[in-house]
Amino acid sequence: MALVSGPSLGRWTRRSILAEPKEVRHIRLPAGIGPAEARKAVERELSTVLRRSPPTASPHAGWIVSFGYDLGRVFEPKACAERGAVDDRDWPLATLCWCPDAHTFDHASATWSRIGDPPPLANECDERERRFAVGQLEETHDRAAFEQSVDRCVRLIHDGDLFQANIARRVSCPFSGSTRALAARAFAASGAWFGAYIEADPGRAIISMSPELFLDFDGRSRRILTRPIKGTRPQGEDPRSLVTSAKDAAELAMIVDLMRNDLGRICAIGSISVDAARTVETHPTVHHTVAEISGRVRDGVDLVALLAATFPPGSITGAPKVRAMQVIDELESVRRGPYCGATGLIAGDGSVTLNVAIRTMALSGRGDPRRPDHLDGTLDYWAGCGIVAESVPSSEWEESVTKSEVLLRTLAT
Numbered sequence: 001m002a003l004v005s006g007p008s009l010g011r012w013t014r015r016s017i018l019a020e021p022k023e024v025r026h027i028r029l030p031a032g033i034g035p036a037e038a039r040k041a042v043e044r045e046l047s048t049v050l051r052r053s054p055p056t057a058s059p060h061a062g063w064i065v066s067f068g069y070d071l072g073r074v075f076e077p078k079a080c081a082e083r084g085a086v087d088d089r090d091w092p093l094a095t096l097c098w099c100p101d102a103h104t105f106d107h108a109s110a111t112w113s114r115i116g117d118p119p120p121l122a123n124e125c126d127e128r129e130r131r132f133a134v135g136q137l138e139e140t141h142d143r144a145a146f147e148q149s150v151d152r153c154v155r156l157i158h159d160g161d162l163f164q165a166n167i168a169r170r171v172s173c174p175f176s177g178s179t180r181a182l183a184a185r186a187f188a189a190s191g192a193w194f195g196a197y198i199e200a201d202p203g204r205a206i207i208s209m210s211p212e213l214f215l216d217f218d219g220r221s222r223r224i225l226t227r228p229i230k231g232t233r234p235q236g237e238d239p240r241s242l243v244t245s246a247k248d249a250a251e252l253a254m255i256v257d258l259m260r261n262d263l264g265r266i267c268a269i270g271s272i273s274v275d276a277a278r279t280v281e282t283h284p285t286v287h288h289t290v291a292e293i294s295g296r297v298r299d300g301v302d303l304v305a306l307l308a309a310t311f312p313p314g315s316i317t318g319a320p321k322v323r324a325m326q327v328i329d330e331l332e333s334v335r336r337g338p339y340c341g342a343t344g345l346i347a348g349d350g351s352v353t354l355n356v357a358i359r360t361m362a363l364s365g366r367g368d369p370r371r372p373d374h375l376d377g378t379l380d381y382w383a384g385c386g387i388v389a390e391s392v393p394s395s396e397w398e399e400s401v402t403k404s405e406v407l408l409r410t411l412a413t
Contacts, residue, residue: 001064001097003345004187004195006107012193012213015106017060017345019099020119024201025049026092027071035077039308042074042093046304054100054116054348061115062347064097066198066206066357069336072312072325079325089364089380091337095200100348130184132177134379134411140170140334146400147393149331150385156327157389164254165318165327168384169400170334171407175379178371179205179363182379182410186361189409191284194355196343202367203375206338209359209406211283212290214313214342217306219350222297224263224306225275228255228315229356230386231289234402239280239287247390248289252278254388256291258314258321265309267295285405303352313356316340316384338362339382358384359406381407 001021005013027045029038054061071093073080101116112121141149146169153165175182183197183205190209198206213227231248233239242248256274263272272295281288297306318324339362344354365377383403385396 001099001199002183002195002197003064004197005193006187006191014108015060015104017064017102017104018118018121019061019064019097019102021064021097021099022101023098025096025098026201027094027096028092029074038074039077042071043304043308046094046307047302049096050303050346052098056116057349058115059347059349059351060104060345061100061102062345064099064196064198064345065354066095066196066200066338066343067307067311067341067354068093068338069312069316069340069357071341072317075308075311076322076325079322079329081326081329084329085332085335087335089335089337089362091204091362091364092200095198097198130178130181132175132179132181135174137171137173140172143397147397150387150391150393150396152331153327153387154389154391154393157387162323162327163319164251164386164388165324166316166340166384166386167328167331167396168336168340168382170380170382171404172378172380174377175363175365176376178373179207179375180373182361182363183207186406186410189284190359190406192359193283194344196355196357198343199372202369202372203365203377204367205363205373205375206343206357207361207363208338208343208355208357210343210355210357211281211288212315212356212358214344214354214356215306215310215352217297217352219347219352222299223294224267224297225292225294226259226263226310227290227292228252228259228313229288229290230255230315232399232402233287234405235282235285235287237287239282242287242289243280247388249278250390251386251388252289252291254319255315255386256293258319259293262310262314262321263293263295266297266301266306268298271296285409286402303346306352312341315386316356316358318386336382337380339380340384359403361407
């Protein structure tokens, strides 16, 4: 398991974590269970698991987690469309990896340190174990189908159904080889601020190259912060075109309001503030505009209640949240799995750092118990766009292509 930050030395990229889990837990629901029972079952299991703490109350060891987007169906059961997206990959709702021992790398000082008693780091590995092969990328839906979905969403917005929805498309290809080798390439190509690599099971792996912070919660001060991203331009383009775009400004403003509302469910009255309404950040392949909202979580609100109030991240649903999720379920033919959920760390000191699992590859297939990182199967990758009243389907397609550039860089390296 790895949580990877870099390569810049900014506020959010100080430390990377490597760990070997002592236990992996998956949360699934039996078929036919009702919405109320499903929520109780998930909350009960999450509470039981997350109650465990490492021997040392470290902010860098504990549970490395992946919460799939479809966990939102449990917290918001009205968000499901009557004929919703098909579950064709059978990902669990959540994967939690118990990692009380870890190696951490401080990017500022370029030094390693240990928490607990982790296994030694390997200095080298056989070149054969670093290889992987991929086949041709194929779209779940072609450009015409994606643009039709965008057009349908725009018409719903004009009809007054909602203000914004994030519509995604999936590309897939055959994969065979080392998922760790793929992850190493992905992090080098993306410079992900909130990268994550999770070997979810033999035959499943998650590689997130996310630039976006969903939640940062300090267990001591109870301060919580979220940094939604809306607005994208290719890195080679002048970012001023992003700054002056009324359409992109509207996208972000709507999500700022949504996230203020979500935090308002769990924060003390009067504690929520918009610390930054809209700033530009540059990443290896794109420019983004980002906001920052913070608050103080009320005493007595536990981690499960915190998650239930805010999940899935508002920046990848739309507004209003429940209606946007219904539209997503209607217009996207397959479920998102780990994509647009959250990955990160729930630490022994009570702190939480979770990304928005965009720029994410989900690999599934046949594993090899002798080699935990070997997989023969399928690589899935998604790219999504925030659709508002001013959206033009062809432009949204081009934005989704820009967001796929990091995948192409990874596979071509």
